[in-house]
Amino acid sequence: MRNGIFQLATAMAVATALSASSAQAQKKYDTGATDTEIKIGQTVPFSGPASAYATIGKAQAAYIRMVNDQGGVNGRKINLIQYDDAYSPPKTVEQVRKLVESDEVLLTFQLIGTPPNAAVQKYLNDKKVPQLFAATGASRFTDPKNFPWTMGFNPNYQTEGRIYGRYILQNYPNAKVGIIYQNDDLGRDYLTGIKAGLGDKAASMISAETSYELSDPTIDSQIVKLKSLGADLVFDASTPKFAAQAIKKIADLGWKPVHILDINSVSVGAVMQPAGLQNSKGVISTIYGKDPADPTWKDDAGMKKYFAFMAKYFPEGDKDSLFNTYGYSTTQLLIEVLTRCGDNLTRENVMKQATSLKGVQLDLSLPGIVSSTSPTDYRVNKQLQMMRFNGERWESFGPLIEDTSAGG
Structure with a gap:
């Protein structure tokens, strides 16, 4: 009887060890990701000739605070590191190198502007660091053949x-x-x-x-x-x-x-x-998104979520600004991609998930407008409406x- 109990306990211990080992084996991390944190980097023109876009970065940081307050992504908190590049490409190069080489981020997210993104595109691709949802619609940022680690968010210009x-x-x-x-x-x-x-x-x-x-x-x-x-x-x-x-x-x-x-x-x-x-x-x-100033959307569920977010996490921001709705939507899509990554937080898997979106409906997308991507078509937004x-x-x-x- 005693031997039977000993054998059962041993078997359970082995099974538990194997289970823990298997769970640990399923977790894959690149630089910038751990069991508790996902480190993401971004440059924003908080100053300079394009400082009107600064509010986008502020809205994105506020959205990340909301996500972290809700427990993060698959139990991991997001550490969003933002630097001001003043919309100056040489400054962008300096700050992005710092993000990659000193801060050691998993990926860059929503670098703002065409010239800044162009300045670091080759560097990030050489380093195989995702340049995810770049805030530009220039065609060079949806070119998987030549720049597989770069993916723009905006409708292609x-x-x-x-x-x-x-x-x-x-x-x-x-x-x-x-x-x-x-x-x-x-x-x-x-x-x-x-x-x-x-x-x-x-x-x-x-x-x-x-x-x-x-x-x-x-x-x-x-x-x-x-x-x-x-x-x-x-x-x-x-x-x-x-x-x-x-x-x-x-x-x-x-x-x-x-x-x-x-x-x-x-x-x-x-x-x-x-x-x-x-x-x-x-x-x-x-x-391609709902306008918060348009009374058409006053009872819309997605718009109500956005207004509640603004009231709690970015009360000083202009709730009617399309730049702030843009910041909200881009970060919502980022969270969707990171959630799909599960415990495989490698740079390769980030790109795999971002380039296999099918019919993703964001809170503030116009009805009928969805985000779909593929390994050969990196364009996130391909549908528009005149206004x-x-x-x-x-x-x-x-x-x-x-x-x-x-x-x-």
Whole structure:
């Protein structure tokens, strides 16, 4: 009897040891992940010419605080390390190297801006560190063949540009199009896209093109040039500071062209208000998320969750800002990916999970708009809807438009 009890106890001890060993064996970590922590790095323009985007980083940090208060991800708390790069590529290089080599993060998340992301793309890919959900839509950030460790979040700028081109053909077929664009990957991708959307009519419809540098103090002279060359429709591929300047200068000139603005500059607080709400009336753009200022969503379950989040975790933020809804949505998708990683928190598995999303519906996505990715199509957002500013808020119109091409 005593021997039987001893044998049973021994068997149980062995089984317990094997079970613990098996559970431990199933856990896989790369640098930046442990049983208790997931370390993530980010640069944000808290200062500099694109500081309007700073609130995105603040909203993302607030979302992480909420997740940690709720127990973290699979029992692990997230340590989000943020540095100010002032939207300066050399500064981004310095800070991202610090994140990877000193802070030893598992991944970078939502580095903000096209020039900053471009500056570190090769470095992160050489190091095989995920450049996850980069805050840019330039086509080079959804190029799995050449940059398998980089994945953008924003709608591809060429895709968006093509949609504007088709919209112009359908609604303003006789327009004289004037284009102003930021002279970097962002602006050039939009230029490529709108010309593709206009197709054979691009050469005859585009009456003027002008660009600006991020370091330029104003773009007043470029707007005057477009007017002087007879444009009656302006396509404006800008970041917030310059978009606000363009709207205001157009109004100051007493000029009334159709004004189409890219999705990066649709913040009411950062663009429309500084430019003048009345001056901004009639501006056209696109959207893929719910606008918190739109009463259509006041009883929406996802919007209620967002408002509750803002009230508790980011009360000083503007709850009606599309930059803050963007910060909320991007971080929600990050948490989805990390949750799917389970106990396999390797950089390779992070990319595997991020590139195998199927029909993910975020709280603030428009109905019918889902996030789907694959190893050959890194684009997270491929569906858009047109919208127009009514002098107070944006109003969506028309059907959802999906880009079904294989890439940018």
